[in-house]
Amino acid sequence: MAVRKKLCDSFSKSLMDEVHRWGCMKQTGVSLKYMMEFGSRPTDRNLLISAQFLHKELPIRIARRAIELESLPYGLSDKAAVLKVRDWYLDSFRDLRSFNDIKDMNDEREFTQMIKAVKVRHNNVVPMMALGVQQLKKGMNPKIVYEDLDEIHQFLDRFYLSRIGIRMLIGQHVELHNPNPPLHCVGYIHTKMSPVEVARIASEDARSICLREYGSAPEINIYGDPSFNFPYVPTHLHLMVFELVKNSLRAVQEKFMDSDRVAPPVRIIVADGIEDVTIKVSDEGGGIPRSGLSNIFTYLYSTAKNPLDENADLGVADTAMTMAGYGYGLPISRLYARYFGGDLQIISMEGYGEIRILCSFSVQNVYAASIYLSLHLYHAIL
Structure with a gap:
């Protein structure tokens, strides 16, 4: 509690009153x-x-998260890593509210530089929150069933979904200043994104991590029409496919590491239906037992060694890409899928492998779906 009080003292009462307002x-x-x-x-x-718009909107969203970070169950709000995240949100709120009204393009340019700095400040929020949950778990009964901690999981879903929205708004505005935007791109949005091409790049990135970690990596076969395209955010799709393929590669690599057999390839199928886009990632890495499936979308559940160091400098979390262990890859990937109306499902055949199905959204109704999701998303945040 002494740590909590000391950190709280660095923010004035007037600022905290404004945050709540x-x-x-x-x-x-x-x-x-x-x-x-x-x-x-x-x-x-x-x-x-x-x-x-952002000058008014961002303080509202950031204030909501800062308030929620102060009242988390099971003492999570008192963990040093969570306090650090809360301070980042309060610092960003103060910066935004200290910026005068935007009246001309000089103001706009200065504001854009400021929110770019805000976005950078929050780069390590996800691993830092994961460290906070790890700190919480350390003091809990080791027999605890993590999926029973519904309040924690619901908060983290809301928190990370809100973070996706905040970073999307800032990134979109900043990218609109690009004097030479890539072809068919409107800010972060690619109006003619090829899911096959994004899957190829994400798979190559995942495979390079596997090669670095193990010295070898299974092949990856991608099936789909490269000319098929639809409007989406490539960075979101890349993150999701990267996470799924990375997990599949690890499962296959570890299963066949000491085997005389050649490791079977990971297969990616991009299906462009009349109404839906579906990306299926399947592997033969042994699958997940039924008892493990209930944990797969709970935060910080992982079958790998946790790479987070509780004794690390809390100001700078190590976000270098590792093969596994953080425990938030799949649940956050599902949030990215759901952000624009999709979902992520995992079907496991124990002893054989997994089929990880990533459904995006209705192509014909992309605009209606996104509008509906916006309304649904913000009701959830409220």
């Missing part, structure tokens, strides 16, 4: 359709409107 304000949902249409014309006027 802004945290009671209503958020504004923004759809994929609106971001695409608005961002297709990055004129000075539109950039000014966007900055003015």
Whole structure:
């Protein structure tokens, strides 16, 4: 408690009162359709409107998260790593509220630089929160059933989903300043994204991690029409496919490491139906027993050694990509899938392997789906 008090003392009562006042304000949902249409014309006027919107919207979202970080169950709010994350949110709120009203393009440019710094400040929020949960677990009964900690899991889902939204809004605005945007890109959104191409790049990245970790890696076979495309955020899809393929590669590699047999390939199928896009990642890595499936989407559950170091400098978490062990890859990948109306499911055949199915969303109804999800998403955050 002494640590908590000391960190709280670094923020004035007036700031905390303002955080609670802004945290009671209503958020504004923004759809994929609106971001695409608005961002297709990055004129000075539109950039000014966007900055003015973020100047009001970001403090509301950040204040809500800061408030929630102060009242978490099981003493999670008192863990040093969680206090560090809360301080990042309070620092960002203070920076945003200290910025005067945006009236011209000089103000807009200064504001854009400031929110870029805010985004960088929050780069390590996910591993830091994972460290906080690890600190909590250390003091709990080792026989605890982690999926029973519903309040913790529900908070982390809300928290990480909100973080996706905040980073999407900041990143989209910042990217609209790019004087030479990639072809068919509107900020973060690729209007003609090829899921096969994104899957190929994500798979190569995952395979390079496997090669670095084990010295060898199974082959990856991708099936699908490379010319098929639809509007989506490539960085989101890359993150999801990377995580799924990385897990499959690890499972196969470890199962066949001492075997005379050649490790079977990981298979990726991109199915472009009339209404849905589905990406299936399947492997022969032995699967997950039924008892393990109930834990697969709980935070910090992992069958690998945890790479988080509780004694590390809490100001800078080590976010270097590792093969496994953090425990939040799959649950956060599912949140990215759900952010624009999709989902992530895992079907396991114990003793054989897993089929990890990543469903994106309805292609024909992409705009309607994104609008509906925006409304659903922000109701969930409330």
